Every structure is written in C-alpha cells, then in structure tokens.
Amino acid sequence: MKKPLMRIPYTELLPPPAIIPHTARSLPGAIAALQEFLHAPPPRDDLPRSTVVLTGAGLSVASGLADYRGTNGTYRVNKTYRPIYYHEFLANHEARKRYWTRSFLGWTTLRKAAPNAGHYAVRDLGRLGFVSSVVTQNVDSFHPRAHPEIPTLELHGYLRATVCTSCRGELARDVFQTELARLNPMWDTFLREAIATGALETEDPHERRARGIRVNPDGDVEVPGAPYTTFRYPACPRCLSSPPTLADGRRATVEVDNDGAWSPTSNAGILKPAVVMFGESIADSVKQAAEQAIDGAGKLLVLATSMATYSAWRLAKRAKDRGMPVAIVNIGGVRGEEVFFAGLDPNQTGTQGVRLEMSTDSLLPALVEQLQQPLLRNVEASAEAAAFLENDAAVFKNMLQ
Known part of the structure; x- marks a missing residue:
C-alpha cells in the first residue's frame, strides 16, 4: 500500500509551555490556580458561570491506552506508524482487510479498559456544579461511561459501533x-493465544515489541509480517437484505461469499468504525453541537490534549474569541497555545487563565478533594448542630417530667 500523501500535523514535540500563573509549578500551586479559575465569575455578565471541558487522548493513558503525541505516544515510539485514511478505507478492499485485522486484535483489550481517576474527577466536578458539559476527541467512550449525567459530545465519534x-x-x-x-x-x-500469554496485557511498549506486537491508539494492534490479506469482514446486514440506491439511481450490489464475508463484487454495504477517520470530515450536526457546547459555558478547561487537530483547536479559539477564560492541563506543548493566554495580567492567580504541565490522573482527583472540603465542613457542622438540638430537646423533655 502506498504511503498516503496527506500530512499528519504536529508529530514532533511542541515547544514547552510557560506555566501560568508562575506559582502553579507544584501540585498545591496548581490546585490553587484551578480553584481560582473554577470559582471566579465569568468576566462578562452575559457569559454563563459553568465550565465546558475539552479532552484528548492523554486522559486515557492511565487506562492503559496508547496516545498519539505524548512523550511515549505512538508518533514517538513507532516512527513508521501511519493511520489509515478515509479515502483509502473506502477505495481499497486490501486496506480494509489490513485495518480490520489489526482492529480485531485490539478490540478485546480496548473493550476491557475502563475509565480512570481523571474521568471520574470530571464527573465529580460536574456534581459539584462546576462542569456543564464535555467535548472529547477520544473515541473510547470512557466519558459517557464515567459520567452519564453530564452531556458528552464525542467530537470524533466512537469505537463502540x-x-x-x-x-x-x-x-x-x-x-x-x-x-x-x-x-x-x-x-x-491467534488472538486467544496472544491474550493467554499476556502479550496484549502489558503496558510496556518495549515488551510488546519484543513479543512481536505493536499497540497503537484506538485499538490498533500491529503484527509485523502478518498475512493481513487472508482476513475477511462481514457486509452491512441491512444493505445485504435490502440493497440501497446509489447516487446515480441504480440499485446497489451487495454480495457475500458462502460464509457471509463481504465480496469485492459489491459496490455498497461497507462497514467502517463509527469514528471520524483521518481525512474524513466531521458531520455538520456534530460541529454545530460542539459550538453550542462552547457557547453554553463561560469558561473552558482543556485536559490532556495538544489540540493538534484543527477540530479541537478551533473550539478553544472560539472560546477565547468569546472572551472565555481558558485553562489548559497537558504534559508537553499545545498547538498555538500563546493565543489563549495573550493579554493576561502577569499578576493574576488563575481567574483569567491557567496553564499547567501535570498528569490529569493525579491532579484532578486532588483538585476535587480540595473543592469538596467546604462541603464536608458544612455537613459536619450541620451534623453537630442537629446533635446539639437533639440533646437540648432531651434536656427540655427531662425537665418536664
């Protein structure tokens, strides 16, 4: 298969960030800055008080999944890796065989993975009244699983279908x-044997390569030298039973072999992952929903993403253009991040903007714990007051006897 001509953006390390505010280099300092950010009223009366969260692949690393551009991301450790492009998938039967073979091997591990402390911290921020909605670039469905009560827009689709x-x-x-x-x-x-030997369980990329396996983002497992050409995949059952009409008005042809595998004599009925593949456009309805999520909040909290894809970066830019304060938590640089912090008061402590370089799976739970302290103190005080009143009532009752 020929190497695709489309360039994958920002595969090299981005410049390191400037920490904002400067006191946020330690964990206590970072928590204090995010507390200021979340508690501060929006800079304008016409902006809502709530915060919208934008997340990326780095948030799921603690769940054992690979990311693209992190320090140990696929673009760092597997220089030959290139994701399949949408036009390749549509046009090339052999490319689809290769894609579905690798996805078949990776699905079991992805299916077993679960949301981590960072996802549940987002849930808790919602329960505390700080987060109104989530827009995620991730296709692992961890956000809807961790906090079904918080509206989540999966910007790039999902692998669950x-x-x-x-x-x-x-x-x-x-x-x-x-x-x-x-x-x-x-x-x-082969898959059952790989699972039995633990080849797909280890999170160490070097150990995986030693066992002849490379695990890439989104459940893609590469086995160098494997005969992908032997793989077969099913046709769309709906199109098989009732072939659709093509754009030119002709009835489509959907055929399968004796076992039910899609036949290359077909011109329809091809199933793809329900994700936005490289080179594929995001549906207009999803774009509009993402913009509405931004417009429905007064602040933007960006978590674990370099925003290398324009679909994410433009949402952050939209927030900035609306006058929304932006906070970014990401290990490593972020695409064009200087735009989001231009014009900030150098003495501000987090109300106008925050830039941290820390792991979300340790920072976010600690932030939630700190934010919960006043509530816990109120609960304890209420319990003490109730006990006091109950004691008074008992004393008064004794006096009447």
Missing part, C-alpha cells in the same frame, strides 16, 4: 467482533 458507508446504519462493535471471529477462525485462535 460500526457504521455503514452506504445506509449509515450502525452495528454494535461487539456483534461485529463476533462475526469477525467466525469468519477468521485462524486469527481468532
């Missing part, structure tokens, strides 16, 4: 995975 490129109908990924296993018994055996 596949979607037909013809009829747009969805098929649950677990159902699709079962079909892949049925159509590819040798690959299913």
Whole structure:
C-alpha cells in the first residue's frame, strides 16, 4: 500500500509551555490556580458561570491506552506508524482487510479498559456544579461511561459501533467482533493465544515489541509480517437484505461469499468504525453541537490534549474569541497555545487563565478533594448542630417530667 500523501500535523514535540500563573509549578500551586479559575465569575455578565471541558487522548493513558503525541505516544515510539485514511478505507478492499485485522486484535483489550481517576474527577466536578458539559476527541467512550449525567459530545465519534458507508446504519462493535471471529477462525485462535500469554496485557511498549506486537491508539494492534490479506469482514446486514440506491439511481450490489464475508463484487454495504477517520470530515450536526457546547459555558478547561487537530483547536479559539477564560492541563506543548493566554495580567492567580504541565490522573482527583472540603465542613457542622438540638430537646423533655 502506498504511503498516503496527506500530512499528519504536529508529530514532533511542541515547544514547552510557560506555566501560568508562575506559582502553579507544584501540585498545591496548581490546585490553587484551578480553584481560582473554577470559582471566579465569568468576566462578562452575559457569559454563563459553568465550565465546558475539552479532552484528548492523554486522559486515557492511565487506562492503559496508547496516545498519539505524548512523550511515549505512538508518533514517538513507532516512527513508521501511519493511520489509515478515509479515502483509502473506502477505495481499497486490501486496506480494509489490513485495518480490520489489526482492529480485531485490539478490540478485546480496548473493550476491557475502563475509565480512570481523571474521568471520574470530571464527573465529580460536574456534581459539584462546576462542569456543564464535555467535548472529547477520544473515541473510547470512557466519558459517557464515567459520567452519564453530564452531556458528552464525542467530537470524533466512537469505537463502540460500526457504521455503514452506504445506509449509515450502525452495528454494535461487539456483534461485529463476533462475526469477525467466525469468519477468521485462524486469527481468532491467534488472538486467544496472544491474550493467554499476556502479550496484549502489558503496558510496556518495549515488551510488546519484543513479543512481536505493536499497540497503537484506538485499538490498533500491529503484527509485523502478518498475512493481513487472508482476513475477511462481514457486509452491512441491512444493505445485504435490502440493497440501497446509489447516487446515480441504480440499485446497489451487495454480495457475500458462502460464509457471509463481504465480496469485492459489491459496490455498497461497507462497514467502517463509527469514528471520524483521518481525512474524513466531521458531520455538520456534530460541529454545530460542539459550538453550542462552547457557547453554553463561560469558561473552558482543556485536559490532556495538544489540540493538534484543527477540530479541537478551533473550539478553544472560539472560546477565547468569546472572551472565555481558558485553562489548559497537558504534559508537553499545545498547538498555538500563546493565543489563549495573550493579554493576561502577569499578576493574576488563575481567574483569567491557567496553564499547567501535570498528569490529569493525579491532579484532578486532588483538585476535587480540595473543592469538596467546604462541603464536608458544612455537613459536619450541620451534623453537630442537629446533635446539639437533639440533646437540648432531651434536656427540655427531662425537665418536664
């Protein structure tokens, strides 16, 4: 397969950030700055008091998933890695075989992974009244699982389903995975053996490579030298039973082999992951929903993303242009981050903006714990007052006897 001509942006390390405020280099200082940021009223009366959160792949690293541009991200440790592009997936049967083989091997590990302390801290920030909604670039569905009560927009889609490129109908990924296993018994055996040996369990990329496996973001498992050409994948069941109409008005052809695998004689019924692939456009409805999430808040908290993709960066820029204070927590540089902190008072302590370089899985739970202290003190004081009144009532009752 030819190397794609489309350039993947920002695969090299970005310049290190300037910490804002300067007192936020330690954990206590960082917590204090974020407390100031979350408690401060918006700079204008027409801005809501709530905060919208924008997250990226770094938030899921603590769950054992790979990221793209982090210190140990795929672009650092696997220089030959290139994700499949949307046009390749649509046009090339062999490219789809390769994609689904690697995704088949990676789905079990991704399916077993769970939200981490950072995701649950976002939940707690919502329960405390600070966070109104979440926009995530992640496709692992950890946010909706960790805090279903907080509206979450999955900007780049989700891996929990596949979607037909013809009829747009969805098929649950677990159902699709079962079909892949049925159509590819040798690959299913290989996967079971890899699971049994722990080759897919270790989080050490060097150990994985020693076992002949490379784990990339979004459940992509690479086995160098593997015969991807033998892999088979199912057709869209809806299109198979009722072929759709093509753009030119002709009835589409959807055919399968004797086992039910999609046949290259077909011109429709191709299932793809329900994610926005490289080179694919985000649906207008999703773009509008993301803009509404930004416009419905008064502050933006960016977590664990370099915002290398324009779809995320433009949302942060929209927030800045609306006059919303921006806080960014990310290890490593962020694309064009100087834009978000231009014009800040050098003596401000977090109310106008915050830039931290810390791990979210340690910082966010500590922040939540600190924010909960006044509430806990109020609860304790209420309990003491209730006990005092109960004691007084008992004394008064005794006096009447």
